Amino acid sequence: MTSRLEVSVRKSLPGFTLDVEWHAGDGVAVLFGPSGSGKTLTLQCLAGLVRPDAGRIVVNDQVLFDAAAGIDLRPQRRRVGYVFQGYALFPHLTVRQNVGFGLRDRSRAERGQRVNDVLARLSIEAHADRYPRDLSGGQRQRVALGRALATDPSLLLLDEPLSALDLPLRQALRDELRSILTGWGTAAVLVTHDLTEAYRLGDRIVVYEDGRVIQAAPRSELLWQPSSRSVARIMGLRNLLQGVTLKATPDRIQFRWRGQTLEAVNSPIRSYLPAPDSPLAFFIRPEYVRLIRKDRDGVDSAHHMNLMSGTIVREVDFGTIWTLYFRLDEPGPPAQGDYDLEVEVPRLVYEILEIDRDRHWRFSLHRGSIHVLPSA
Amino acid sequence: MSPDNLSALRLSLQVAVAATALNALVGIPIAYVLARRRFWGKSVVDLLVTLPLVLPPTVVGYYLIVLLGRRGVLGAPLYELSGFTVAFTWYAAVIAATVMALPLLVRTVRAAIESVDRDLERAAYTLGRSELRTVLEVTLPLARNGILAGVVLAFARALGEFGATLMLAGNIPGRTATVPLSIYTAVQTGESGEALGLVAVLTVLSCLVLVVANRLGARAA
Numbered sequence: 249m250t251s252r253l254e255v256s257v258r259k260s261l262p263g264f265t266l267d268v269e270w271h272a273g274d275g276v277a278v279l280f281g282p283s284g285s286g287k288t289l290t291l292q293c294l295a296g297l298v299r300p301d302a303g304r305i306v307v308n309d310q311v312l313f314d315a316a317a318g319i320d321l322r323p324q325r326r327r328v329g330y331v332f333q334g335y336a337l338f339p340h341l342t343v344r345q346n347v348g349f350g351l352r353d354r355s356r357a358e359r360g361q362r363v364n365d366v367l368a369r370l371s372i373e374a375h376a377d378r379y380p381r382d383l384s385g386g387q388r389q390r391v392a393l394g395r396a397l398a399t400d401p402s403l404l405l406l407d408e409p410l411s412a413l414d415l416p417l418r419q420a421l422r423d424e425l426r427s428i429l430t431g432w433g434t435a436a437v438l439v440t441h442d443l444t445e446a447y448r449l450g451d452r453i454v455v456y457e458d459g460r461v462i463q464a465a466p467r468s469e470l471l472w473q474p475s476s477r478s479v480a481r482i483m484g485l486r487n488l489l490q491g492v493t494l495k496a497t498p499d500r501i502q503f504r505w506r507g508q509t510l511e512a513v514n515s516p517i518r519s520y521l522p523a524p525d526s527p528l529a530f531f532i533r534p535e536y537v538r539l540i541r542k543d544r545d546g547v548d549s550a551h552h553m554n555l556m557s558g559t560i561v562r563e564v565d566f567g568t569i570w571t572l573y574f575r576l577d578e579p580g581p582p583a584q585g586d587y588d589l590e591v592e593v594p595r596l597v598y599e600i601l602e603i604d605r606d607r608h609w610r611f612s613l614h615r616g617s618i619h620v621l622p623s624a
Numbered sequence: 625m626s627p628d629n630l631s632a633l634r635l636s637l638q639v640a641v642a643a644t645a646l647n648a649l650v651g652i653p654i655a656y657v658l659a660r661r662r663f664w665g666k667s668v669v670d671l672l673v674t675l676p677l678v679l680p681p682t683v684v685g686y687y688l689i690v691l692l693g694r695r696g697v698l699g700a701p702l703y704e705l706s707g708f709t710v711a712f713t714w715y716a717a718v719i720a721a722t723v724m725a726l727p728l729l730v731r732t733v734r735a736a737i738e739s740v741d742r743d744l745e746r747a748a749y750t751l752g753r754s755e756l757r758t759v760l761e762v763t764l765p766l767a768r769n770g771i772l773a774g775v776v777l778a779f780a781r782a783l784g785e786f787g788a789t790l791m792l793a794g795n796i797p798g799r800t801a802t803v804p805l806s807i808y809t810a811v812q813t814g815e816s817g818e819a820l821g822l823v824a825v826l827t828v829l830s831c832l833v834l835v836v837a838n839r840l841g842a843r844a845a
Contacts, residue, residue, distance in 0.1 A: 295746070324749055
């Protein structure tokens with residue numbers, strides 16, 4: 249079944265205005281952005297718990313809300329499942345009663361059958377007669393999912409579904425959640441402020457900032473082509489830098505930065521042609537900077553484009569990786585405080601190259617690893 | 625214990641039970657609305673309900689006479705229609721006790737309802753429950769201990785009501801003379817032995833109530 253979700257919502261609160269418009273299809277749409285950017289408010293509007301001032305919400309051709317037409321279905325009539333932050337399981341009811349809560353209009357036998365099916369599918373039959381307080385975080389998440397999915401909603405909403413969990417559990421349950429969502433096939437909207445979660449769980453990512461949508465794109469596109477500097481900043485991208493354009497063509501962009509002439513691949517989807525001498529924002533993923541080994545001879549320009557050299561001014565050990573802060577061999581103030589470029593190397597590489605003893609390195613960047621950001 | 629004292633005690637219990645029931649009936653909906661709804665005039669309702677807590681009981685009694693007395697705003701039409709007046713009946717004692725106990729119940733129950741996670745109610749709405757059914761199936765069961773504590777406190781307050789009762793119901797032995805009023809009469813007429821028995825009974829009852837309310841409160845927290 250192909251589902252389609254169209255959301256256009258405006259809601260003014262004291263000190264905050266939500267004004268968003270986006271759409272999504274099958275699978276999971278992730279609303280991603282910092283706390284307080286209006287993600288949960290959007291979910292509440294979708295569920296009918298908050299009434300927007302203006303806008304229109306359509307799920308699979310069913311109009312849930314249309315300010316102009318005076319349509320505003322009550323939450324009870326929307327067939328929208330909601331997994332709340334912290335799960336909001338009814339503490340005075342057993343797992344079975346929680347899951348069956350939305351099935352009141354069905355016969356006793358039918359309800360019992362459906363609850364058993366759901367419990368079995370989520371592997372929580374063994375806990376059916378326990379109370380939420382006796383469950384682990386992961387079991388609670390499954391009960392909350394089961395309660396929302398038992399009614400066969402046309403849309404499932406999840407508000408920070410993993411935030412109630414400890415970090416190690418979070419990662420395990422993230423993958424479990426992904427497989428449950430895929431397995432069930434219900435169109436879902438999930439809210440998170442964690443980029444990794446957004447990527448692991450979302451098919452489409454809608455980036456929120458301060459009550460507005462600043463980018464909505466399929467996951468793969470967003471990762472490599474943030475549409476603007478602010479998207480890149482919200483995504484927590486490092487080495488977000490600014491250079492000066494030399495020459496832009498539909499497939500290459502040449503620019504100057506810190507005395508270097510660098511070349512980047514232009515985005516094939518949205519080719520960006522800034523005028524010569526205009527400022528240019530770009531970012532470099534720290535894990536894509538290649539240190540050049542000194543024990544091998546020859547620098548091959550085909551393999552080593554965008555060649556630079558610099559000195560390590562600081563380094564941080566993150567266990568499996570090392571982060572090195574390089575200052576280029578260039579006069580003038582560094583681009584990012586006391587350094588120019590942040591570089592990540594795996595621990596093994598750090599040890600083989602004996603980086604702890606040698607602080608001066610040459611490094612290169614493939615032109616595909618420099619990502620130019622259209623100014624916006 | 626003398627027959628008079630026994631009848632005072634029976635009357636007191638009867639009045640307190642009736643006033644508590646009335647309190648729960650009126651007070652729980654008011655508490656819910658104050659806790660969960662935003663509406664025009666909410667602060668006025670809040671003020672009116674809380675006022676008996678701080679006003680001298682005789683002042684509350686005076687207002688009740690103005691409202692319900694034979695020549696009162698509501699009392700006069702009632703008397704003309706039915707020839708019945710609330711004043712100086714045991715109903716008057718019930719009404720006085722109800723009004724005086726209402727702030728305790730409403731405030732306790734309101735706090736209990738406010739402590740129920742709103743997401744639980746929202747979850748019930750998205751699962752198809754109306755607001756009324758949500759109140760009955762989710763909010764009130766989860767606020768249960770707070771509600772019981774409020775009811776117990778209201779009962780204690782109703783049992784000990786003196787000033788407003790005296791104003792509206794008078795002090796008629798066997799009809800409106802509840803235990804606190806009988807104690808007053810006994811002391812006034814110098815029958816301190818009589819008074820002592822009733823004082824002991826009220827003290828024990830009140831202690832019991834406090835213990836129960838505290839236990840409920842502790843479990844609610």
